[in-house]
Amino acid sequence: MNPTDATLIELRDAIAEKKVSAVEITRTYLDRIEKHNGALNVYHEVYADRALDRAGQVDLGEVTGALAGVPIAIKDLLCTDYGHTTCSSKMLANFQAPYTATAVRKLEDAGAVILGKTNMDEFAMGSSTENSACGTTLNPWDTSRVPGGSSGGSAAAMAAGLCAASIGTDTGGSIRQPAALCGVVGMKPTYGRISRYGLVAFASSLDQVGPFTRTVADTALLLKIMMGQDALDSTSASVPVPEDVDRVDETPKGFRIGIAKQYMSDANDPAVAAATQQAIQVYKDHGATIVEVDLPHTEYGIPVYYIVATAEASSNLARYDGVHYGHRTDKPGDLIDLYCRSRAEGFGDEVKRRIMLGTYALSSGYYDAYYNRALKVRRLISNDFDTAFESCDAILCPTTTGPAFKIGEMSDDPLSMYLNDVYTVNCNLAGNVGITLPAGTTKVDGRDLPIGVQLLGPAFDEARLLRIARVFEAATDHHRARPPV
């Protein structure tokens, strides 16, 4: 077994059966991070000593659990009461959180070894990891290209074998888009499934934590551990987590796959269109009924998202005032000037644009025209899904319109960048479940670039969606493709 190419479950089992020590596994990953992190810019901070201590405790039997000894990377906007939590922002460059996020605590309670924090777009605002105060993360498949975003560091870490699993967040596609561009499995659970306590807020009605893994079974295991109601997050859902959510090999009988013409656009790269058609064929061959569904308001998702998400962000980010924590200007005049200069110096351009757009949409005279109208269209988008899920169990569609784009290609063109989320945002607006699966590669400029296919399912139906996802994975070898790292 090559530890940096194994699945999380294989590693966990090998450690449990004492075939390999947790310390040895952690050391192997730390060596690999040491070797590749400089070039790829994936980790902000690596907790080598702490990770080795934890791994040692696993080997001594002092730390046990369903994840005992497996090394996991976390996106740098999940708080830990050790190290820094920077959100890739100058604003929080020195911030040390006083507590640990529930999602991370649950992983650690299950015995996971946290390797470090990964790079991202500042405050999770972006689709390329270029909006990071710590520089861009490079795509391990082609280092002239972006890994996607905002959880680009977590996706690249997973693809490059710099962790056995990683954790990200998905507000409009920030797990699924980078997972697709890096060729790994990425899942956004139902809104409210995983506690947001200790997750630095971007858009509170959309943000959701989720995993990056090599396989569907690994994703299911991590969901089983992280999901569940949390007294510390009043928006966490009270719906019980099914005990069998990780039994991904139990294929649902007579399941129906929905295809929506709105996702089969001419804008799709031919390789994306072909991969989606191939996935439809795989499902036909494995007992699924293919049905046509209609999602007529799909094209309104991006405009709704960029009102709702920015409005919520403008409110959430008001807390960065240069007083309580975070960056403070050197030369404040009065108190208002302290706020204005600290924020101007601490935030990057994309964050400023979104705060201003959200403030505008909520401001006097524009609230009804923008914010309230967006909320109404959000309802229409959500209703579309409800209707579609009456006739199918999952909707199959591309995750992105094309493979990873070049670094710098869209970095000063916000609108083009926003359109990257076209196939992912609606799932967040409705609060549903979405997963992306590796679906092959396409050759561009002599390099193989990964492509993803996406399955969208109804809220709280993670168990069934994972089983349907497993059917595709079991029938294909795409999840075994590795970048040249």
Next chain:
Amino acid sequence: MSKAKTITEADVRHVAKLSRLHVSDDEVHHFTEQLAAVLGYIGKLNELDVDGVEPMAHPLELTNVLRPDTERPGMATDSALANAPAKSPPFFKVPKVLGDGPSA
């Protein structure tokens, strides 16, 4: 409904003020162009008739979530101040807010 109007430099200055963001003249110019393009795209929402549609602010139909009214430890003062860029324990430090009036 009429087409959404384009954002002007004066609007951007106003919004920057509301957002407590200091912006330079160059930034105002740049942000105005970019936000106008984004708002132009968002104007697409005016194509739809949304009369009578219930706004959806949140995916979960939540009402107030209450916890038992029992005592529990709060964050310690030193912990709350630990990340403060300027402090005078047990206080956060800010520039003078009130003018030099007669002492009370």
